[in-house]
Amino acid sequence: MAAHTPAMPAIRLSWWIDDPRMRRMLLRLFAAALAAFIGIPLLTLVLWSFAGEWFWPNLVPSQWSFRWWQEVLDNPRVTSAMVLSFTIAPVVTVLTAVVAIPAGYAFARLDVPFRRTLLLLFLIPNAFPRIGLYVSLAVLYYQIGLIDTYWGIVFLHMIGTMVYMTWITTATFRSIDPHLEEAARDAGASPLRAFLSVVLPLALPGIIVASLFSFLASLDEAQGTLIVGTPHYITMPVLLYTLISSFQRPVAAVFSVLLALPSLLLLIVAQRYLHSEYVAAGLGRV
């Protein structure tokens, strides 16, 4: 092809991309747009939760108030939903980790037959509309007496969290040089000792991220919990659904902020931890 093209003077079509100052500015603009895209809806939520009176076309509420916060926090259903959510999420996370960490290690290191197929299997629950899965699960739960129970909800959440954990831990374990483990064996460590002393500490950042995702996914799960948990087990997002359907926008806003708070907190903590020198030393090389 090139042979037929007559020689052309080099034209720089994209001078503004080539200019480093221009490029930097474009990058900043893009970052700002992205921040606005994510930030503005969140900011609106916060504003709504503190709004005493807010009519169109005002940009900010004309009156501020803690009324909605008070209303939400005084509601006993809210506190019990919060307690429930925060007793389910950690249990889901721990149980998922107990299953997914060995599974991830096996997928990464051992010669598991049908490895790819098995890994895809974990994705299947995500490939179908969740609601269908939940309905059939609810039918099953009725038969085995798990409907409207704490463990019923925990298992349902685990269907979703298993995917994060298995996939992330598999990738993490695979990124660790197998020679590091062999060197431990060579120095006299049993397979288990080598895993605990060498592999696990190096995989910790990945495992923490995966646990975080699982924790937040469990905290956020509403559809399935609504179907198998009502009427006795109402978690925060399920309660949020009922609040939204009763059209109390500021109340829903307060609730959303409450739900977003743990996620935000955990992400900040994780960010801190993942940037610490220990991890930098652990992942800087290899």
Add this chain to the structure above:
Amino acid sequence: MAEVELRRVSKAYKDTTAVDDLSLGIKDREFVALLGPSGCGKTTTLRMLAGFIRPDSGQILVDGKDITDVPPERRPTAMVFQSYALWPHMTVADNIAFGLRLRRLPKAEVDERTTRMLTVVGLPGVTKRYPSQLSGGQQQRVALARALVLGPKILLLDEPLSNLDAKLRVRMRDEIRRIQQELQITTVYVTHDQEEALTMADRIAVMNKGVLQQVGDALDIYDRPATAFVADFIGSSNLLSGTLSVAGGSAVARIGDARVPVEADGLADGALVTVSARPEDMEVLRVPVPDGFRLEDTRLVNFGAYKRLLGRHPVLGQLEARVPKSFRLGEEPVFVRFTRARAFPSADGDRS
């Protein structure tokens, strides 16, 4: 302290034979290099000695004891990995002390042995640092210290110098040899670098395609190669294919209408052979002689200490001869004569 014996060891992967019926004895305190091109099975052999790979058949013995089924953590071997494999989340001291702590030695002894070993490898005072804060050469020394601190009977090294730059490689080469002599430890060293093998090892085991080609000291391997592969792989050689003619105790290889006198121990008349001659075994002449071959398209390559004359013969093809650095090409013709050539049966002239 320890003798090693590999007895008819084989290992195959799905569709390739990594190591094929290998038998090799390593004497106490001996430094043996496993040398060969990549994929020749040398690393597989080393990993079988370390216990990371189980041979399909055959036995591995240390001091006459069969250790074929002993897991790596209970073998008297210690390995230095090509990638060093230092644990990045542990300090240098923790890396070295790991094995000692597993053996539940008292803290004072652990510290004492760790410091002493760092002195042996010439790297005192880095105990508190992390591996990522060390240079490649320093990491190499730490890896060596970590392997040696446990007092293994056998030291295994897997291309330990391949990640270092040329100058450092030469220094570490001498260093490893010095430490090996000092500690009097049986050592198996895997490398694809013949210079490393020739300069460091007491004996060299040359491998190709999973098959052990020759075991011998540097002189044996270089001067008396057992196969055409060894002749080609060690140093450089002119390789030619022809047919052997044996008459009255002297052998000649017929290549086209050319005749090259060869050494051919025990080969029969009419055998297909690969002829190998070192560039330094080629005499360069300015006048025609009966057994000389005239070269065309000659050119010189300068190696600093010497030059290499390259040229083509219409029948023999491309030939190389080593010439002194004062050698110049002029208008007059150039002839070469084979002063020493060896013939190998073509069947094992397997070159890759």
